[in-house]
Amino acid sequence: MRARRRRRPGLAVVAAGLLAAACSPYMGRHELQWDSLDQIWRAEASQVKVRNAQSRVFDTSDRLGTLEAVVATFQDLGFQIEVLDEALGIVSGKKFTGLEKPSVGFDPSYVLYDAESLVVFSRTYRSWGPFWHRSDLVRLTVTVRARNEKQLVVRAAAQFQLRPIEAPEPYQAFFRTLEQAMFSERHALGVVTPHPQLVLPLASVR
Amino acid sequence: MRSEVDVRWLPALVLGLALVACASPPQPTPDLLAPDDAQMNLRNMQTRSFDLTDRNQALRGVIAALQDLGFIIERANEPLGLVTGARFAEPRWTDVVGITVTVRPQEGGKMLIRANAIFNNEPITDPQIYQNFFATLERSMFIGRN
Numbered sequence: 001m002r003a004r005r006r007r008r009p010g011l012a013v014v015a016a017g018l019l020a021a022a023c024s025p026y027m028g029r030h031e032l033q034w035d036s037l038d039q040i041w042r043a044e045a046s047q048v049k050v051r052n053a054q055s056r057v058f059d060t061s062d063r064l065g066t067l068e069a070v071v072a073t074f075q076d077l078g079f080q081i082e083v084l085d086e087a088l089g090i091v092s093g094k095k096f097t098g099l100e101k102p103s104v105g106f107d108p109s110y111v112l113y114d115a116e117s118l119v120v121f122s123r124t125y126r127s128w129g130p131f132w133h134r135s136d137l138v139r140l141t142v143t144v145r146a147r148n149e150k151q152l153v154v155r156a157a158a159q160f161q162l163r164p165i166e167a168p169e170p171y172q173a174f175f176r177t178l179e180q181a182m183f184s185e186r187h188a189l190g191v192v193t194p195h196p197q198l199v200l201p202l203a204s205v206r
Numbered sequence: 207m208r209s210e211v212d213v214r215w216l217p218a219l220v221l222g223l224a225l226v227a228c229a230s231p232p233q234p235t236p237d238l239l240a241p242d243d244a245q246m247n248l249r250n251m252q253t254r255s256f257d258l259t260d261r262n263q264a265l266r267g268v269i270a271a272l273q274d275l276g277f278i279i280e281r282a283n284e285p286l287g288l289v290t291g292a293r294f295a296e297p298r299w300t301d302v303v304g305i306t307v308t309v310r311p312q313e314g315g316k317m318l319i320r321a322n323a324i325f326n327n328e329p330i331t332d333p334q335i336y337q338n339f340f341a342t343l344e345r346s347m348f349i350g351r352n
Contacts, residue, residue: 075322076241078329086285096327160234169236
């Protein structure tokens with residue numbers, strides 16, 4: 001009986017060690033993406049549904065003004081602008097959410113994740129990756145294009161934890177902020193016409 | 207004499223750890239793309255109004271001010287009035303400060319200039335930093351006029 005009891009702690013320690021190596025709290029909750037090609041065809045929800053959540057039609061033909069409002073919205077949300085092209089109507093940006101911390105106890109793997117560092121700079125740095133982007137990075141791309149002579153379609157696509165955001169709620173919050181930015185912009189310029197605000201179902205967005 | 211530790215709880219602990227460790231990845235919160243209160247407070251300290259009507263002149267002032275502060279300009283877009291830049295920050299020089307400045311004409315011959323900056327991954331919330339930036343900007347515009 002005594003001999004059997006002696007073996008059990010050893011087994012448990014080995015099992016715990018294997019567990020820590022194979023599936024630390026960080027590793028278990030985050031996916032490794034070794035190849036950017038993994039992103040392709042990653043969308044899980046219906047494409048139509050996602051597109052519907054991401055798109056809004058605005059009753060305005062002022063493309064430049066809309067792009068300015070998008071830029072103001074990015075600033076309101078704390079995004080840093082990375083790409084801006086008024087000819088193509090694209091604004092892209094990034095922001096960092098708070099770094100993850102273990103809720104209970106201490107996870108040694110977090111030690112390698114310096115809260116003040118930006119990225120893992122080295123290609124050969126051995127970490128849980130991803131090597132080129134931090135997992136707490138939120139990326140957002142907004143496109144503005146003409147739907148017809150009097151309307152514009154604004155579409156926002158965001159990425160969180162290296163996956164596209166498919167839930168509609170974050171986009172609803174984004175468009176609320178955008179509408180406020182458009183309103184304040186027109187107000188500041190002394191435009192007296194009502195601010196553009198029209199939400200159409202996707203079926204009518206072409 | 208009994209020196210052994212009771213280890214009956216160890217398998218349960220290992221199982222518990224496994225469950226915690228292999229939890230699902232974090233999901234985006236509904237307010238991920240919504241401004242928070244802190245950001246709305248920041249907006250006031252990030253914004254100044256200048257008595258200017260020429261957007262191009264204001265943009266040139268912004269670029270000169272950023273150069274005075276040691277920033278490398280990353281992008282400048284005249285039609286949308288946007289300038290972004292970045293610099294490494296003392297004392298470690300491995301830290302990065304990024305800044306986005308927008309220039310927007312307002313009613314009554316005013317020009318609204320807004321700057322927001324981040325230090326590594328966090329927004330800069332110290333009003334003094336923005337005051338310093340706008341003081342540099344005023345000087346740069348003054349020098350540019352003369």
